[in-house]
Amino acid sequence: MNSEKLILDGTRVAKSMNETLVERINQLSVRGILPCLATILVGDDPSSETYVRMKSSACKRLGIDSRRIHLNKATTTEELIAVIQQLNEDPQIHGILLQHPVPQHIDERAAFEAIQIEKDVDGVTMLGFAQNAFGVSSFPSCTPAAILAILDYYQIPIESKHAVIVGRSPILGKPVSLMLLNRNATVTICHSKTNNLPLIIGLADIVVAAVGKPAFIQGAWIKESAVVLDAGYNAGNIGDVDFDACHKKASAITPVPAGIGPVTIAMLLKHTVLAAEKSKITT
Amino acid sequence: MNSEKLILDGTRVAKSMNETLVERINQLSVRGILPCLATILVGDDPSSETYVRMKSSACKRLGIDSRRIHLNKATTTEELIAVIQQLNEDPQIHGILLQHPVPQHIDERAAFEAIQIEKDVDGVTMLGFAQNAFGVSSFPSCTPAAILAILDYYQIPIESKHAVIVGRSPILGKPVSLMLLNRNATVTICHSKTNNLPLIIGLADIVVAAVGKPAFIQGAWIKESAVVLDAGYNAGNIGDVDFDACHKKASAITPVPAGIGPVTIAMLLKHTVLAAEKSKITT
Secondary structure, rough: OOOOOOOOOOHHHHHHHHHHHHHHHHHHHHHHOOOOOEEEEOOOHHHHHHHHHHHHHHHHHHHOEEEEEEEOOOOOOHHHHHHHHHHHHOOOOOEEEEOOOOOHHHHHHHHHHEEEEHHOOOOOOOOHHHHHHOOOOOOHHHHHHHHHHHHHOOOOOOOOOOOEEOOOOOOOOHHHHHHHHHHOOOOEEOOOOOOHHHHHHOOOOOOEEOOOOOOOOOOOOOOOEEEEEEEEEEOOOEEEOOOOHHHHHEEEOOOOOOOHHHHHHHHHHHHHHHHHHHHOOOO | OOOOEOOHHHHHHHHHHHHHHHHHHHHHHHHOOOOEEEEEEEOOOOOOOOHHHHHHHHHHHHHOOOEEEEEEEOHHHHHHHHHHHHHHHHOOOOOEEEEOOOOOOOHHHHHHHOOHHHOOOOOOOOOHHHHHOOOOOOOOHHHHHHHHHHHOOOOOOOOOOOEEEEEOOOOOOHHHHHHHHHHOEEEEOOOOOOOHHHHOOOOOOOOEEEEEEEEOEOOOHOOOOOOOEEEEEEEEEOOOHHHHHHHHOOOEOOOOOOHHHHHHHHHHHHHHHHHHHOOOOOO
């Protein structure tokens, strides 16, 4: 590996991914298909609003249609599921994104499960999770897929490397662990109940931070020349990794912002285009 | 932990599980329900025949009905799926077990997926896998569930322990990893592409061997006082663990035979009874 410190620039990866989509979107257009992502936001959490706006804008820039559905925070689980079912049946809609988190009183899992697998471009359903775990998924969860895309873009080897994942959520820690495992990494999954976390992180060739605690991963913990992927995004644009300290030791590291974030959005667009390609012509 | 070497006697665990089932089977009988497991064997592999026979006999001993379906080895995927669909629709059948492996020309995954989730007592469907990964499964895969049952029976703590799983199959390595993770273990998954396997196994408080290589796990590899669970079952009644050498160092270890095997069968019976309890009365 290059002795130079490598900043894994997500903006560059996303740009490259988006470029390959333009031609595919053109070909769809010839067939009379305009890919369309429906985003559903429930309530008025400001960061969720920002995320949804970013996703819609990214669609627009690329020539993907988007339909933003904003439900008030008193929406019930049943009402939310009814909206999702309408989108499932709507042939103009190719992908459905339900922005996480929904208000506490809503059964988020039930809502996710209501999304038809063919439109689950964000990889949130249980069946989507299992397909991903078995290596047969069309739409793996976007952030885990983004992490793999960054490693691949920068030709960082995965096979036989020891990857340590900090975090075990159903849309990040668990799926990225299984994806790295399917790519022949040895995988360790850590979490809040892990003893001796620094010692375990010190074994890692690849560290994935997905804990949601600002600057949690310390430079002293990581092995010299480790590859560090920071999937955290905390208030004030701070990741889960102490960037400066880890940057000194790592061979490669994602920044926050402009690391995994933009690639996650590019992945969502890619999945939406793929869903449109798989759909029947509707005109 | 007791300084005495503990043999984790699966026969004893299975007996205890079966005892609690007897009363539940009686209560079902009062409601006019006889739990019934359908087993499907395709081809004439002698060890598969033995496994199926053992499962049927275990059913019989406990007062669970079983229907053995033996298909010849030329059966096509479509024919196998048609048989499964008939069993799905048959209200007398509560659980369906398709004996793994099926002949090479059959799409085993497609056949597994044909099993209705309510009758997937062996935990082989993708949806069953995901439910298990999310901690909401009725019927986790039987061998992984057996491993947890043994740990629980012998009150071996899981939380914050480091569990190293050797093997990553969809019905053993992957699900047991996720189950131990959901019980707050730190989990490392190793496989044929893992570098430095002895070093990683040496970190483990709990070792799960699921590789299918006779006496593969060496005594020199394990940590003093580790707990060793041997899910292997190779020709000549040999597990995946070098028992004598590991027994000397381990604080607790499952033997082969009479370790995880009998508990796996007890788990299958337990799931069949549970499936019957969840079914509608059919008389």
